[in-house]
Amino acid sequence: MGRCASHGELxxxxxxxxxxxxxxxxxxxHVAGCPTCGPEVRRMSTLPGLLDTAHPGDVxxxxxxxxxxQAILDRFxxxxxxxxxxxxxxxxxxxxxxxxxxxxxxxxxxxxxxxNGDEAETSAYATARLTPPNTGSTARATAWVDAVPAGTSxxxxxxxxxxxxxxxxxxxxxxxxxxxxxxxxxSSAGGNAKAKLTAAVKPGDYHVIVITQGSRPAEGSAxxxxxxxxxxxx
Amino acid sequence: MAPSDATLVERLPLDNSGDxxxxxxxxxxxxxxxxxxxxxxxxxxxxxxxxxxxxxxWRRAADYDPRRGSVRTWLYAxxxxxxxxxxxxxxxxxxxxPQDAEEMPAEVDSELEQAVLRWQxxxxxxxxxxxxxxxxxxxxxxxxxxxxxxxxxxxxxxxVKSRTxxxxxxxxxxxxxxxxx
Numbered sequence: 464m465g466r467c468a469s470h471g472e473l474x475x476x477x478x479x480x481x482x483x484x485x486x487x488x489x490x491x492x493h494v495a496g497c498p499t500c501g502p503e504v505r506r507m508s509t510l511p512g513l514l515d516t517a518h519p520g521d522v523x524x525x526x527x528x529x530x531x532x533q534a535i536l537d538r539f540x541x542x543x544x545x546x547x548x549x550x551x552x553x554x555x556x557x558x559x560x561x562x563x564x565x566x567x568x569x570x571x572x573x574x575x576x577x578x579n580g581d582e583a584e585t586s587a588y589a590t591a592r593l594t595p596p597n598t599g600s601t602a603r604a605t606a607w608v609d610a611v612p613a614g615t616s617x618x619x620x621x622x623x624x625x626x627x628x629x630x631x632x633x634x635x636x637x638x639x640x641x642x643x644x645x646x647x648x649x650s651s652a653g654g655n656a657k658a659k660l661t662a663a664v665k666p667g668d669y670h671v672i673v674i675t676q677g678s679r680p681a682e683g684s685a686x687x688x689x690x691x692x693x694x695x696x697x
Numbered sequence: 698m699a700p701s702d703a704t705l706v707e708r709l710p711l712d713n714s715g716d717x718x719x720x721x722x723x724x725x726x727x728x729x730x731x732x733x734x735x736x737x738x739x740x741x742x743x744x745x746x747x748x749x750x751x752x753x754x755w756r757r758a759a760d761y762d763p764r765r766g767s768v769r770t771w772l773y774a775x776x777x778x779x780x781x782x783x784x785x786x787x788x789x790x791x792x793x794x795p796q797d798a799e800e801m802p803a804e805v806d807s808e809l810e811q812a813v814l815r816w817q818x819x820x821x822x823x824x825x826x827x828x829x830x831x832x833x834x835x836x837x838x839x840x841x842x843x844x845x846x847x848x849x850x851x852x853x854x855x856x857v858k859s860r861t862x863x864x865x866x867x868x869x870x871x872x873x874x875x876x877x878x
Contacts (some may be wrong), residue, residue, distance in 0.1 A: 472855070475862030476843045481836040483844060507865050509878045514837045516811065517818035527730040531744045532722055535751045536715045542752075543713055592741060696745075 467499040474500055478507040530622055534590075534605050537620070541607070591672045593621075593693035602654075604691050606633075606672050614663040617645050617672070619656065621691070626654040630678045632687055635662045636671040642686055643669065647678050670695050702768035709758035718755055725769065726751070729776050732816040736780045736809060746779045753779070770876050773813055780809060814877070821871045829864035832857060 467474075470493050476482045477490045494500045593604040604621035615635060624631065633645035645662035671694055675687030700708070700717075702724065708717045726747055733743035753775050761771055822830055835841045835849070843861060847854040872878050 472859040472862050475832075475860075475865035476836070476858055478865055479833070479836045479861065481842050481846075481861065483842060503866075507869055510865060510868060510872075511837060513814070513818055513872065513878045514833070516814045517822060518815070526727055527744050527747050531730075531747055532719070532726065535722060535748050536719060538748065538752055539715050539718055539755060542756075592744075594741070 465499060467497055467503075469493075470497065470500050471503075474503055474507065478504060478510060480511070528603060530603055530605055530620060533620055537605075537607065537618070589666055589695040591693035591695045593672060593674060593691035596689055596692050600690065602691055604656075604674060604693070606693065608666050608672075608695060610666050611661065613661055615645070615661065615666050615669075617660045617662065619648070619658045619660065619674075621650070621656040621674070622654070624650040624654045624656060624690070625676070626650055626652050628652070629676065631656070631690070632675050632678055633658075633660050633662070634673045634675065634686060635664045635669040636673055637664065637669045642673070645672075666695065703761075703763045706754070706758050706761045706768055706771075709755045712755075718751065721754065721768075722751055725772050728816070728820040729772060731820070732773070732813065733776060733780055735816055736812045737783060742783050746776060746783055749779045750775045767874070767876050773817070777809055777813055817872075817875055817877050821868060821875060821877065824871050825864060825867060828860060829867060832861045833864050833868065836861060 470490060473482060473486065473490050477487065477494070480487070482490060490500075494504050589608045591606045591608065593606060595602050600623070602621065602623040604619060607618040609616045609618075617633060617635075619633065621631075628649045628651075630647055630649055632647045634642045635645055636642050643662050643664040645660040648656055648658035648660065650656045671692065673689050674691040675681075676690050677687040680686055681688045700720070702721070705717045705721045709721075712718060729750060730743055730747045733746040734740060737743050737746065750772060754772060757775075761768070765771075766774075822833070825833070831850075832843075832846060835846045836843065841849065843857045844854055846861075847857045850857070
């Protein structure tokens with residue numbers, strides 16, 4: 464759509480009511496008969512009302528923390544893996560290979576029995592966002608929890624820890640206050656860590672995960688200094 | 698050329714690498730997170746909502762119909778529902794049966810719609826150039842005439858007039874793309 468050569472540059476100010484009174488009146492008369500300005504003004508006429516809904520102090524959207532993106536991608540990969548093994552897909556395969564169904568079922572059964580003794584993931588899982596107990600630290604972590612025959616498998620991603628290979632220990636804390644160790648891990652030079660750990664306690668028997676610094680107990684405590692803590696969300 | 702939003706969503710069900718999801722996340726996570734944070738005023742909850750939104754987006758990607766609206770509108774609708782869920786969860790106090798908290802009051806719903814609109818407008822304004830944003834801010838929120846803006850900014854009146862018109866045209870285009878107003 465072309466622009467009105469004589470009044471096109473006044474359209475914005477007119478819609479905002481920001482022209483001088485004489486210009487406003489002149490523009491009002493012009494818009495009524497101009498085939499270019501008329502439709503353009505109508506298209507813009509809702510803008511002042513929309514601008515009223517925003518506050519001038521509204522700031523550009525802040526960014527979510529980087530681990531959110533990682534958590535989403537991890538969740539995506541995990542669900543893709545699960546989907547690949549979904550019962551629906553197995554049923555479809557059986558339809559296409561009806562004659563081999565019995566054999567497939569038998570093979571699946573045998574494999575399942577064999578794998579069951581290992582750390583096969585079940586469908587139950589929970590996540591915990593771990594944050595520092597004191598506000599001075601910027602460390603954060605996300606733990607993805609799965610039930611395995613041995614207890615709990617915890618996939619951990621942590622950021623903002625002390626760098627240079629500092630040692631940390633993961634704990635699952637039961638409601639009765641008992642701390643069950645999930646093992647230790649080291650941070651990278653940049654203070655990040657990715658680890659897969661196992662604790663001898665079932666998800667559901669505990670609701671809190673704590674990460675402590677150091678593999679040895681702090682003075683007066685049965686464990687190291689807590690640096691991150693979070694509740695499981697199922 | 699970068700794929701369109703609709704193409705990204707269309708590819709999601711077949712995406713095993715996570716690349717399409719990552720790209721969609723980079724395009725929209727900022728404004729959706731801002732919206733969720735604005736509505737929930739809790740950083741952790743807002744991040745959970747964003748996680749849920751993108752999880753739902755890839756699970757429901759096949760349901761997305763471009764004829765019914767843009768990807769942005771679709772993602773905002775999912776976010777809005779996740780925020781309602783998050784608020785509902787927060788409203789369920791111990792001892793209160795979940796079904797008692799099933800329905801959100803109508804005013805909360807309307808308040809949320811307003812919050813969506815407000816945040817979309819804020820997001821649209823951030824997409825304008827600083828010069829365009831400034832003339833709109835001074836004229837609309839500051840109540841100044843274009844002549845007063847010209848004097849305050851020390852630039853010719855003709856420049857302010859054309860800049861204001863360009864700013865408003867650009868804002869209209871951005872809002873059209875976002876399917877707002």
